[in-house]
Amino acid sequence: MVAEAEVVCQQSVPVLDVSFFHKGSNIGEIDEIVAISSPVSSPKFRQVRVAAESVAADLSTAQLDVKSLDEVPVESTVQQYVPSIRSGSFADIGPRRYMEDEHIRIDDLSSHLGSLFKFPKPSAFYGVFDGHGGPEAAAYIRRNALRLFFEDVDFPHSCDVDDDFLEGIENSFRKSFLLADLALADDFTVNSSSGTTALTALIFGRLLMVANAGDCRAVLCRKGEAIDMSEDHRPIYPLERRRVEELGGFIDDGYLNGVLSVSRALGDWDMKFPKGSSSPLIAEPEFRRVILTEDDEFLIIGCDGIWDVMSSQHAVSIVRGGLQRHDDPEQCARDLVMEALRRNTFDNLTVIVVCFSEPDHCEQPSPRQRRFCCSLSAEALCSLRSLLDGNANR
Numbered sequence: 001m002v003a004e005a006e007v008v009c010q011q012s013v014p015v016l017d018v019s020f021f022h023k024g025s026n027i028g029e030i031d032e033i034v035a036i037s038s039p040v041s042s043p044k045f046r047q048v049r050v051a052a053e054s055v056a057a058d059l060s061t062a063q064l065d066v067k068s069l070d071e072v073p074v075e076s077t078v079q080q081y082v083p084s085i086r087s088g089s090f091a092d093i094g095p096r097r098y099m100e101d102e103h104i105r106i107d108d109l110s111s112h113l114g115s116l117f118k119f120p121k122p123s124a125f126y127g128v129f130d131g132h133g134g135p136e137a138a139a140y141i142r143r144n145a146l147r148l149f150f151e152d153v154d155f156p157h158s159c160d161v162d163d164d165f166l167e168g169i170e171n172s173f174r175k176s177f178l179l180a181d182l183a184l185a186d187d188f189t190v191n192s193s194s195g196t197t198a199l200t201a202l203i204f205g206r207l208l209m210v211a212n213a214g215d216c217r218a219v220l221c222r223k224g225e226a227i228d229m230s231e232d233h234r235p236i237y238p239l240e241r242r243r244v245e246e247l248g249g250f251i252d253d254g255y256l257n258g259v260l261s262v263s264r265a266l267g268d269w270d271m272k273f274p275k276g277s278s279s280p281l282i283a284e285p286e287f288r289r290v291i292l293t294e295d296d297e298f299l300i301i302g303c304d305g306i307w308d309v310m311s312s313q314h315a316v317s318i319v320r321g322g323l324q325r326h327d328d329p330e331q332c333a334r335d336l337v338m339e340a341l342r343r344n345t346f347d348n349l350t351v352i353v354v355c356f357s358e359p360d361h362c363e364q365p366s367p368r369q370r371r372f373c374c375s376l377s378a379e380a381l382c383s384l385r386s387l388l389d390g391n392a393n394r
Contacts, residue, residue, distance in 0.1 A: 081206060083292050083356035085122045088330025091350040092337050094305060100131035101303055101350040102142035102196075113150060118157040120205035125149070126352050128216045130303040131196040132260070137184050137267035138196035148183065149176045149200065161207045169202065170287050173211045177266065181283035182275065184267040195260075195268030198285070199230060201301060201354070206292045208299065211285040213264040215304040219312040220290065221297045224320060226312040229288050229299070233264040240264075249280025256281060292356060298323065299354040305347030306340050319353055327360040329353040 085107050093099040106112060109123040127145060131138030141148065149155075153176045156168030177198065184190050197214020210218045212230035220227040233240055235256040240263040244256060252258035257271065257280065264282050272279040290296075300315055307315075315336055322332040333351040340349055 081292065081294055083122065083203070083206065083296075084358045085124045085203060085354065085356065086329060086359065087124075087126065087352060087354040088328065088333050089350070089352045090330060090333035090337050092341070092348070094341065094345060094347055094349050096346075096348050098135065099348055100135045100138055100196075101305075101348040102129040102131065102135075102138040103127060103301075103350050103352060104142055104145050105352050105354075113146065116157075117150070117155070118159055120159055120161050120207070122203060122205070124203040124354070125200070126301055126354060127198065127200040128301050128303055128350050128352060129196045129198050130214065130216055130305075130348070130350070131194065132265075133268065134191050134194040136190040137194040140184060140187060140190055141180055141196055141198060141266060144180075144183070148180045149173065152176070152179055161205050165204075166207070166209075166289070169204075169209060170211075173200070173202075173209075173287070174285060177211065177213055177283050177285045181266045185269045185275065190267065192270040193268070195265045195271075197233075197262055197265050197304075199301060200285075201229075201299060203292075203354075207289060208292055208296075209287060209289040211287050213266065213283055213285040214262045215307070217302060217304070217307050217312070219300045219302075219316060221300070221316045221320060222293075223295045223297070224316070226316040227290075228312055229290070231286060232304070232307070233262055233286075235261070235263045237263075244280040247278050247280045296356055298329070298356060300336070301352040301354070302336065303348065303350045305345045305349040306336060306351060308347060309340050309343035309345045323355070323360075329355050 087105050087107055089103060089105055091099070091101055091103065104125070104127045106125045107122075109125045110117060110119050110121065125145075127142070127149075129138040129141050153172045155172045156165055158165045158168075180198070184194075185192075197216050199210065199212045199214065199216035199218060201218055202209045202211075208220070208229070210229040212218070213233065215232040215234055216230070217232060218229040220229050231237075234254070235241060235244055235251045236254050241251055244251065244263055249257055255261055256263050260268065260271065260281065263280070264284065266283045268281055271281050298319060300312075300319060302315070318335055318339055319329075319332040322335050323329070330353070333353045336351045336353075337349045
């Protein structure tokens with residue numbers, strides 16, 4: 001079976017057939033993929049390997065930065081509620097001359113990675129990659145996403161969401177971000193001035209985990225309230241500014257070294273120190289996780305072109321209202337993009353909306369149940385009465 005993937009943007013792009021690998025048959029590049037919703041076959045692609053040992057030193061000093069929004073232990077609640085995953089996305093070039101955003105959404109991760117990958121169900125994976133300095137870096141990460149994030153890093157396999165699995169996911173994804181960063185340095189097709197922010201979201205059972213490096217943002221809607229699932233990595237924020245300055249960088253008019261508006265990104269090797277050295281610009285992600293409940297309605301993932309012109313709560317209100325009207329996450333993603341354009345955003349725009357509930361199917365009344373009513377003017381009513389009286393007197 002072959003899944004259809006569609007890129008939606010201001011420019012016309014055809015619908016494309018996309019194929020994947022099973023574990024053990026070399027997950028390779030994903031050409032022009034954005035959305036996947038069904039199992040697919042296994043063609044052969046060229047695979048670019050990056051040695052995991054090259055990031056060992058960075059990982060040895062990395063500290064977990066886990067922020068949980070739900071204090072209930074995972075083990076005691078994971079079986080009580082299971083989300084039903086469906087998603088939609090929309091992207092637009094906006095007022096820019098070039099489209100540098102990329103994204104990927106997979107509503108059924110287990111089916112695409114093969115039987116050797118054992119995950120809690122449901123399992124899903126989403127990512128938004130906001131490129132700068134050219135489209136090469138973001139396009140590379142999107143094409144190689146499954147290899148970089150799952151195969152090359154010994155991703156943990158388990159059917160249970162326990163503490164060991166959680167720690168394994170975080171360590172694996174931290175490693176994958178660093179490996180992806182090094183891969184961009186080694187690939188001759190990627191310009192050294194090209195970089196990309198990266199935000200990924202994983203769903204395993206009731207677990208939602210977000211990893212972020214850059215200024216894309218993930219926002220959870222819980223009973224209508226917006227809950228930020230990521231922190232924008234901008235040089236002007238106190239913690240990022242202190243880290244940058246301690247490593248020899250400087251902030252000029254809100255820009256890292258007077259050049260870049262983010263303090264974490266993949267690529268941008270013309271701004272980073274040689275491999276193995278600590279740079280003010282880093283690729284290490286920060287993590288946030290939550291155990292989903294019936295109160296959690298949907299997740300919004302968007303690039304900074306959205307958040308530059310609207311708040312998290314305003315975006316949640318737009319999507320929530322749209323779902324109540326038509327229950328279509330793809331239309332909601334489009335609505336957010338259109339609202340950002342109306343507010344004069346100056347950037348490319350990409351949005352993914354992930355719903356945690358089944359579609360709302362409103363039952364239509366049968367023909368016998370339908371009631372028709374009409375209204376008559378006073379003149380028409382008098383004429384009708386006269387007609388009825390005349391018939392009665394015959």
